[in-house]
Amino acid sequence: MPTDYDKGAYPEPPRQTPVVDKQTALPNPALILSKLFYYSVDLPVTTFRDVVDSIRSKNRPVYFHQKFRRVPDLTECHHGDYLCYYEAEMQWRRDYKVDQEIVKVVQERMRACHQREGSSYQQNCANEIQQFTEVTHNYQSRYGDLGAYASGRKCLMKQKERMIAAQAQTA
Amino acid sequence: MVGMSVLRSAAAFAARLSPLKSGNNAANLLSRAIPRTDKVAVRWCHGKKMFVIKPTDFYDRRFLRLLQFYILLTGIPVAVIVTCVNVFVGEAELVEAPEDYEPEHWEYYKHPITRWITWAFYDSPVKDYEKMMAAIQIEKEKADMRLTQLEVRRQMRSKGDGPWFQVETLNKELIDYSHKSNPDN
Numbered sequence: 027m028p029t030d031y032d033k034g035a036y037p038e039p040p041r042q043t044p045v046v047d048k049q050t051a052l053p054n055p056a057l058i059l060s061k062l063f064y065y066s067v068d069l070p071v072t073t074f075r076d077v078v079d080s081i082r083s084k085n086r087p088v089y090f091h092q093k094f095r096r097v098p099d100l101t102e103c104h105h106g107d108y109l110c111y112y113e114a115e116m117q118w119r120r121d122y123k124v125d126q127e128i129v130k131v132v133q134e135r136m137r138a139c140h141q142r143e144g145s146s147y148q149q150n151c152a153n154e155i156q157q158f159t160e161v162t163h164n165y166q167s168r169y170g171d172l173g174a175y176a177s178g179r180k181c182l183m184k185q186k187e188r189m190i191a192a193q194a195q196t197a
Numbered sequence: 198m199v200g201m202s203v204l205r206s207a208a209a210f211a212a213r214l215s216p217l218k219s220g221n222n223a224a225n226l227l228s229r230a231i232p233r234t235d236k237v238a239v240r241w242c243h244g245k246k247m248f249v250i251k252p253t254d255f256y257d258r259r260f261l262r263l264l265q266f267y268i269l270l271t272g273i274p275v276a277v278i279v280t281c282v283n284v285f286v287g288e289a290e291l292v293e294a295p296e297d298y299e300p301e302h303w304e305y306y307k308h309p310i311t312r313w314i315t316w317a318f319y320d321s322p323v324k325d326y327e328k329m330m331a332a333i334q335i336e337k338e339k340a341d342m343r344l345t346q347l348e349v350r351r352q353m354r355s356k357g358d359g360p361w362f363q364v365e366t367l368n369k370e371l372i373d374y375s376h377k378s379n380p381d382n
Contacts, residue, residue, distance in 0.1 A: 082287035089289040089307050090300045108337045109330055116326070 036138050094120060100178050118178030125165060132161045282309055 097117050103110035136158040139151035167188065172180050286309045294300055302321030303312045353359035
């Protein structure tokens with residue numbers, strides 16, 4: 027079976043199975059239906075999957091995550107060193123993709139929390155909501171309106187504008 | 198004549214109304230057959246065969262038949278191949294790369310068909326990166342050389358002590374000074 031999700035980030039709600047207190051001699055229709063579902067759907071599907079897995083497990087390929095070395099940034103490149111510019115640009119694009127995925131993961135956690143808590147999500151999920159707002163504000167300030175032709179250079183210029191604005195504000 | 202046909206049709210009608218009366222059987226009644234509706238053999242098997250007149254659907258059905266044939270001609274092998282790959286060679290599992298091992302560029306993908314395509318047709322991203330870097334290096338060298346050439350032109354034009362912009366002067370030995378050699382000429 028594939029690895030399970032991170033139980034710490036997506037905690038399961040407490041089980042609410044009621045204590046069985048049977049007062050009639052009649053059969054429980056919920057039990058009958060669940061057994062019916064189990065034998066007609068669950069068991070065939072699980073056995074099929076086990077069969078296919080046993081066929082597959084003989085020659086199972088593996089895959090890895092690609093690790094990239096860090097290269098000097100755009101700020102550390104000499105003027106006119108186009109190779110350095112290219113490497114910095116590629117690194118910036120990889121970091122952009124990683125940041126997009128980070129935002130997606132944090133958003134997914136907040137949505138899962140919302141789904142779990144139901145109508146009392148605003149107080150129970152305060153941590154996730156705060157984390158999400160923080161991450162999205164940071165993303166917006168760093169990569170916000172760069173557009174489709176975003177590049178490391180434009181991002182650096184945006185950072186410069188931010189620093190100028192911050193300095194103007196404090197001064 | 199008209200009276201005869203009226204009589205005949207009236208007799209047929211009367212026979213129809215009361216078929217059990219002795220004078221009303223088909224054989225002896227004026228050669229006009231009466232419809233014996235009570236003694237007809239009615240079978241409900243296929244019903245009355247109708248010749249339905251409608252515009253031809255030959256071309257439409259032929260088109261759909263050919264469409265089905267040509268789609269399934271490659272569709273079925275592709276479906277069979279993809280099913281076999283998914284059942285017999287499953288998707289890859291994510292593992293930590295060992296310390297000293299550099300995975301090949303196709304070992305970064307999950308599905309076996311994607312892995313095969315990357316293995317068979319595509320260059321590794323490292324090679325593409327290096328190709329791009331080589332192109333940038335060549336263009337950089339060309340640009341640098343052009344800039345230095347412009348600078349050298351400028352210097353040589355202004356100083357005049359370089360090999361460029363030299364104008365060939367005449368050979369001094371060819372000049373004939375004979376008509377100016379004496380002050381009296």
